[in-house]
Amino acid sequence: MFVQTVAPPLYMAPVRLYVGGLPPDVTEEQLRARFTPFGAVSACCIAPPKVYGGASFPRNFGHVELEPRDEASLRRCISAYNGCRWKGAVLKCALARPHYLERLHEAEPEAGAQVGACLGARRRGLGAVPGAGRRMLC
Numbered sequence: 001m002f003v004q005t006v007a008p009p010l011y012m013a014p015v016r017l018y019v020g021g022l023p024p025d026v027t028e029e030q031l032r033a034r035f036t037p038f039g040a041v042s043a044c045c046i047a048p049p050k051v052y053g054g055a056s057f058p059r060n061f062g063h064v065e066l067e068p069r070d071e072a073s074l075r076r077c078i079s080a081y082n083g084c085r086w087k088g089a090v091l092k093c094a095l096a097r098p099h100y101l102e103r104l105h106e107a108e109p110e111a112g113a114q115v116g117a118c119l120g121a122r123r124r125g126l127g128a129v130p131g132a133g134r135r136m137l138c
Contacts, residue, residue, distance in 0.1 A: 013067075014042055015074060019081070020061040020092035022046065031062060034086070038077035039068035060089070063096055 019031065032044045046062035068074040081093035097103075 014065050015068060016096040017064045017066055017078070018061065018092070018094050018096040019064055021089050022060045022062055022091070023087040023089040024058040024060065026087065028062075031064060034081075035064050035066055035077065038073045039066050041066055 017035075022031070026046070028044050028046055031046065032041045035041050035044075041064060043065035044062070047059040049056045049058045051057075066074070066077065068077065078093050078095070081091050084091050098106075
């Protein structure tokens with residue numbers, strides 16, 4: 001007797017995408033809706049504006065964590081949105097690079113652990129580390 005089994009659909013691991021050139025009036029919900037045709041959006045954030053003195057400057061980029069259906073849908077997503085116009089702005093879409101602390105930890109595990117510990121101490125208010133703590137928390 002032959003029993004046919006149906007394999008569950010295979011999903012790729014979540015992929016973090018960099019989306020640059022965002023219009024200043026775009027919201028996270030609009031960005032999330034823009035990427036949902038290509039897979040499930042598990043996280044979405046837009047970089048907060050920089051404040052110098054009393055002036056606020058939009059940074060016009062964000063990150064989307066996408067769970068694409070397959071590799072082809074990921075490629076279609078990046079090629080569809082890289083260079084496309086949205087609300088008068090030209091988008092840039094690419095795979096996001098790992099954070100500099102992650103890259104440092106991969107290159108030198110001991111140094112990466114020290115920097116990570118110092119960064120945690122700075123966030124808790126226990127000390128200052130020059131150059132640490134610049135990560136966008138989203």
